[in-house]
Amino acid sequence: MFIFASFNTIATMETNLTPEQSLRVIDDMIRQAKRSFHRISFYFLLWGVLLIAAMLAEYIMTRMGNPPHGASWGVAGIVGGVISSIHGAREGKREGASTAMDRVILWLWAAFVITMLITIVGYGVSGGGTPSGSIMVLTGLPTFVSGQLMRFKPLIVGGLLFWVLGAFSYFVDPGVITWLYIGAMLFGYVIPGYLLKRQEDGLRTA
Amino acid sequence: MAFAPLDPILHNQLRLAIMSLLVAVEEGDFTFLLEKTGATRGNLSVQITKLKEAGYIHVQKTFKENYPNTVCRISPKGLKAFETYVKAIKDYLKN
Numbered sequence: 001m002f003i004f005a006s007f008n009t010i011a012t013m014e015t016n017l018t019p020e021q022s023l024r025v026i027d028d029m030i031r032q033a034k035r036s037f038h039r040i041s042f043y044f045l046l047w048g049v050l051l052i053a054a055m056l057a058e059y060i061m062t063r064m065g066n067p068p069h070g071a072s073w074g075v076a077g078i079v080g081g082v083i084s085s086i087h088g089a090r091e092g093k094r095e096g097a098s099t100a101m102d103r104v105i106l107w108l109w110a111a112f113v114i115t116m117l118i119t120i121v122g123y124g125v126s127g128g129g130t131p132s133g134s135i136m137v138l139t140g141l142p143t144f145v146s147g148q149l150m151r152f153k154p155l156i157v158g159g160l161l162f163w164v165l166g167a168f169s170y171f172v173d174p175g176v177i178t179w180l181y182i183g184a185m186l187f188g189y190v191i192p193g194y195l196l197k198r199q200e201d202g203l204r205t206a
Numbered sequence: 207m208a209f210a211p212l213d214p215i216l217h218n219q220l221r222l223a224i225m226s227l228l229v230a231v232e233e234g235d236f237t238f239l240l241e242k243t244g245a246t247r248g249n250l251s252v253q254i255t256k257l258k259e260a261g262y263i264h265v266q267k268t269f270k271e272n273y274p275n276t277v278c279r280i281s282p283k284g285l286k287a288f289e290t291y292v293k294a295i296k297d298y299l300k301n
Contacts (some may be wrong), residue, residue, distance in 0.1 A: 096238025
């Protein structure tokens with residue numbers, strides 16, 4: 001009788017598979033493959049913390065009497081970009097497989113970054129005020145879609161929260177926007193990122 | 207009742223395992239397949255060649271950190287053969 005105790009068995013046995021054994025091989029391999037996803041929790045945690053820090057720095061500088069000039073956003077963008085690139089290159093080398101979903105998520109976030117840059121620069125050039133509300137609304141899209149693709153509820157809720165708080169921010173005092181933004185980043189990025197990390201760690205060791 | 211004959215290329219544990227992995231991921235390299243199947247390097251290499259010769263997978267030789275790296279991807283013909291094989295074994299089990 002065939003015992004599917006070790007995958008080494010696969011390597012040595014030739015044919016004589018029963019239909020049940022065939023289905024079991026297929027099922028086992030697909031389960032194995034599902035553990036071969038790219039880890040993305042790192043990016044949510046990194047960007048969540050950096051963007052909260054940037055917003056707080058901007059807020060503190062404004063309170064100290066300096067007009068907002070966006071330097072903290074620039075520093076956060078550069079630091080986050082460099083760390084993300086290094087981490088992404090290392091992860092890419094380590095991963096031996098890539099799924100269609102990995103590719104969709106990669107391009108979704110790449111498109112989001114381009115849209116964000118255009119929006120932020122556009123606001124700066126046109127003098128259209130603070131872009132925080134628009135940033136929150138835009139951030140809701142890739143967060144929500146990533147959550148749906150990965151069937152990960154905290155990210156879906158995070159995406160919805162970005163949209164709700166982003167929409168709300170158009171109607172409130174600029175001082176309140178800072179806290180809406182920090183709340184959106186905390187509940188939309190940092191907490192889902194942490195929960196996602198726990199899930200990724202669990203799946204890797206399962 | 208007559209059953210459809212099973213594809214002899216796929217009716218092999220290691221080749222079936224390779225195809226199942228490549229159905230689940232878009233592409234996988236040699237190390238990934240080695241790790242997931244637990245096969246020996248030699249056997250894995252032989253079975254990859256057989257699948258490639260049957261036109262079921264595309265094999266691309268690249269470099270990863272200055273070392274040769276073989277990347278495999280399922281072909282449309284391979285996907286069709288896999289689906290036919292799964293349907294055939296399901297039919298066996300139903301009857």
